[in-house]
Amino acid sequence: MRPFDYQRPAAPEAACQGMSASPHAAYIGGGTNLIDLMKLGVMAPDLLVDVNRLGFDTIKDLDDGVEIGATVRNSDLADDPRIRVRWPVLSRALLAGASAQLRNKATTAGNLLQRTRCPYFQDIDVPCNKRKPGSGCAALGGELRNHAILGTSEHCVAAHPSDMAVAMQALDAQVVIRDADGQTRTMGLDHFYRTPGDTPHIETRLNPADLITGVRLPAPLGDRQVYRKVRDRASYAFALVSAAAVMQLKEGRIEYAAIAFGGLGTQPWRDPKVDALLTGARPSEALFEKAGDVLLRSAELREGLEFKKPLAHRVLKAVLTEATQ
Amino acid sequence: MKTVLTINGQQVSLDIDTRVTLLDALRDHLGLYGSKKGCDHGQCGACTVIADGRRINSCLTLAAMHDGETIITVEGLAHGEALSALQQAFLGHDGMQCGYCTPGQLCSATAMLEEARAGRASQVTDDLTTPAPLSRAEITERMSGNLCRCGCYSGIVAAIEEVAAE
Numbered sequence: 265m266r267p268f269d270y271q272r273p274a275a276p277e278a279a280c281q282g283m284s285a286s287p288h289a290a291y292i293g294g295g296t297n298l299i300d301l302m303k304l305g306v307m308a309p310d311l312l313v314d315v316n317r318l319g320f321d322t323i324k325d326l327d328d329g330v331e332i333g334a335t336v337r338n339s340d341l342a343d344d345p346r347i348r349v350r351w352p353v354l355s356r357a358l359l360a361g362a363s364a365q366l367r368n369k370a371t372t373a374g375n376l377l378q379r380t381r382c383p384y385f386q387d388i389d390v391p392c393n394k395r396k397p398g399s400g401c402a403a404l405g406g407e408l409r410n411h412a413i414l415g416t417s418e419h420c421v422a423a424h425p426s427d428m429a430v431a432m433q434a435l436d437a438q439v440v441i442r443d444a445d446g447q448t449r450t451m452g453l454d455h456f457y458r459t460p461g462d463t464p465h466i467e468t469r470l471n472p473a474d475l476i477t478g479v480r481l482p483a484p485l486g487d488r489q490v491y492r493k494v495r496d497r498a499s500y501a502f503a504l505v506s507a508a509a510v511m512q513l514k515e516g517r518i519e520y521a522a523i524a525f526g527g528l529g530t531q532p533w534r535d536p537k538v539d540a541l542l543t544g545a546r547p548s549e550a551l552f553e554k555a556g557d558v559l560l561r562s563a564e565l566r567e568g569l570e571f572k573k574p575l576a577h578r579v580l581k582a583v584l585t586e587a588t589q
Numbered sequence: 590m591k592t593v594l595t596i597n598g599q600q601v602s603l604d605i606d607t608r609v610t611l612l613d614a615l616r617d618h619l620g621l622y623g624s625k626k627g628c629d630h631g632q633c634g635a636c637t638v639i640a641d642g643r644r645i646n647s648c649l650t651l652a653a654m655h656d657g658e659t660i661i662t663v664e665g666l667a668h669g670e671a672l673s674a675l676q677q678a679f680l681g682h683d684g685m686q687c688g689y690c691t692p693g694q695l696c697s698a699t700a701m702l703e704e705a706r707a708g709r710a711s712q713v714t715d716d717l718t719t720p721a722p723l724s725r726a727e728i729t730e731r732m733s734g735n736l737c738r739c740g741c742y743s744g745i746v747a748a749i750e751e752v753a754a755e
């Protein structure tokens with residue numbers, strides 16, 4: 265690791281100030297992704313601003329939703345009685361991710377901002393546009409497996425690795441952000457991430473010193489919630505394909521549907537056309553098959569990733585079947 | 590960087606480089622060699638310690654971030670000469686061969702039993718709202734963050750089952 269300074273401010277003002285002091289500063293939450301990448305030489309901040317003691321470690325009740333503090337641990341979020349009862353898809357997604365040890369450290373904000381698990385991104389000896397803009401992409405022409413088939417460009421095909429963010433995408437989460445001037449704004453998670461295009465190193469719409477202070481969940485619009493994750497081993501592995509479904513049924517019809525996907529997209533993926541197709545329809549195998557076709561209509565099945573198409577179809581069908589039973 | 594930690598009941602004051610991970614602080618600065626470095630990247634669990642009551646991977650966190658916290662390592666599990674119930678059960682069920690993963694397994698299992706007692710759910714828990722008994726499936730899922738290259742999983746699970754049933 266390169267040498268760095270370390271600050272542990274007690275108030276958000278000081279945290280943002282610290283971040284503004286150096287263009288190479290980084291916030292640190294649980295550190296489970298950042299320290300890993302610093303050891304690999306992929307990230308080399310010269311200043312770490314520790315956000316763990318800023319007071320963002322609780323889950324607050326809102327009118328009809330909750331605001332999850334930025335440093336609430338993934339394990340505590342999954343365990344919260346409100347989340348378990350009203351937003352179980354989020355508990356399920358969290359519990360399907362990483363290990364108990366990692367979830368005990370990982371924070372809400374850090375999880376949203378974790379970097380891709382593309383192996384070439386993590387190997388500083390090969391070209392990677394995300395790590396070193398303009399250097400090329402070693403994954404294209406290399407081995408593809410945990411990469412994306414939706415939202416990709418010829419500059420980057422890396423998938424977003426988070427499980428938590430997939431559930432939050434299906435739950436219409438809003439990210440709460442404090443900027444360097446102390447102004448607070450919220451941004452829908454659907455607008456938070458950017459597709460890679462020709463700037464894959466820019467992953468979100470955050471500005472440099474922006475501090476995530478929390479994530480708001482509105483009241484859930486469906487009480488049928490399912491998370492399903494498929495991976496190379498049964499636990500402690502990232503998703504090859506995952507899906508979160510939030511649905512409401514009324515008189516045999518789908519009254520509400522919000523479906524989000526992991527492992528498929530360059531960001532936690534949600535497609536309004538899939539939700540629209542399902543809404544108002546009667547559940548059937550044919551409908552679920554059609555939903556898969558709509559989801560994958562523009563999928564780029566690069567060599568090595570062909571398996572994701574049938575797998576995505578099957579995962580989607582399984583999730584929709586379970587949610588509408 | 591000045592950092593104060595309470596490790597296995599003893600307060601220690603360190604003045605260390607910001608880069609020192611909690612694992613390296615334990616091993617290289619405090620001579621506590623029980624916690625092991627398997628992968629150094631959060632992928633094996635050999636470095637598991639209990640910080641303020643929670644099991645974590647000590648390789649993926651900086652010592653400085655834990656200033657003021659209470660850390661329990663494998664050296665702190667026994668009560669003097671008396672092994673903890675889990676340590677004893679690991680011996681009784683041959684829960685190890687080379688022993689490299691064992692300190693991490695023990696710290697992890699110690700905290701895991703507390704989590705289960707507190708009603709925490711896991712990925713395989715059927716009903717999130719009612720705490721499940723620690724079945725074999727629950728134990729293996731909850732312990733999935735600890736790998737054993739010698740493949741002693743059946744002994745490890747049997748040892749944990751025995752203590753969970755007490």
Ligand SMILES: Cc1cc2nc3c(=O)[nH]c(=O)nc-3n(C[C@H](O)[C@H](O)[C@H](O)COP(=O)(O)OP(=O)(O)OC[C@H]3O[C@@H](n4cnc5c(N)ncnc54)[C@H](O)[C@@H]3O)c2cc1C
Nearest residue numbers: 293294295296297298361362371374375377426427476631
């Ligand atoms: C072996 C292993 C297996 C894993 N498996 C899975 C898995 O199956 N599913 C899954 O979803 N995840 C998995 N993970 C990833 C894990 O979930 C992430 O590492 C974790 O969520 C990151 O959170 P953190 O708080 O530790 O982030 P950090 O490492 O602290 O930070 C990550 C990024 O977020 C930024 N940041 C942190 N807090 C803030 C803030 N408040 N405001 C602005 N920026 C901030 C940091 O600057 C950094 O760039 C795995 C990790 C490992 C090591």
Ligand code: SF4
Nearest residue numbers: 382392393401420421
């Ligand atoms: S896919 Fe993206 S992250 Fe992976 S090597 Fe190519 S540019 Fe880098």
Ligand code: FES
Nearest residue numbers: 627628629634648
């Ligand atoms: S050494 Fe920390 S998880 Fe492997």
Ligand code: FES
Nearest residue numbers: 686688737738739
């Ligand atoms: S006993 Fe050898 S690694 Fe587990």
